[in-house]
Amino acid sequence: MKVIVAEKSGFCFGVERSLKLALSASKSVGRKKKDIKTPVYTLGPLIHNPQVVKNLEEQRIKVISKLANIQKGILIICSHGISPQILQDAKRKKFKIIDATCPFVKKAQKLVQQLTKQSYRVVIVGDSSHPEVLSLLGFSSGRGIVVSSVKDLDKVPVSGKIGVVTQTTQLIDNFRVIVSLLVNKTKELRVYNTICEATIERQKSARLLAGKVDLMLIVGGYNSANTTRLAEVCKKQNPFSYHIERLKDFDLTLLKDKNKIGITAGASTPDWIVKEIVDKLSKM
């Protein structure tokens, strides 16, 4: 069986950066139980991969879902960013803050802030419950509207000026179609394509490979937006495309009569998980 890994896949720059910052914060407070005076927290999982989050917990980096009931410590802001309101809360509580927001997300946050200041109605194309989208929404002073697909366009009122940004991991086709319909809602439409380079490269590479192999595995957290988008891209190209977190999730009988297997991984999937899958499949 031939196993081919997509040219661009796995950890992106933003995820690697956030991991480095988190690990160095944990090192700075010491590893042994007796050394630890300052707890290290991430607000929500640092990245959307349960295996990595588990490893971080072993390094004493704890995931919290809200700031309430926590009084002190180091707070790492995840690559998806947080809203200015939550940041203010954290500062008020005197957390030592380490900002691991990906620079691409920061750029989108700034655009939302600028558009809001200039009285644009801000439309954010993305998944309404994703932390990145919630952070962007926080920069819109309550004037932002999240649109995940054309079905949500009814939520956007006719406005004098509309500004659009997108979640960094969106599919360009979805963004394009929403933008083309927003033209009917305003006289002035300002569009910023904030899909990040890592997403574009990974989607392009996955699409190419999916078209050349008998079966495609897309590896990454089930809660990872960018991995889910990669799976959608592959499925369009090849019906035998499967999103898995680990090889044990996959029904191996589906490999019957398949000679060429393609593998891609989301931006939050560590290399060791991909390697484990490639090694096992290559031996079959």
Ligand code: SF4
């Ligand atoms: S997927 Fe893009 S925006 Fe998200 S962390 Fe990676 S580089 Fe940054």
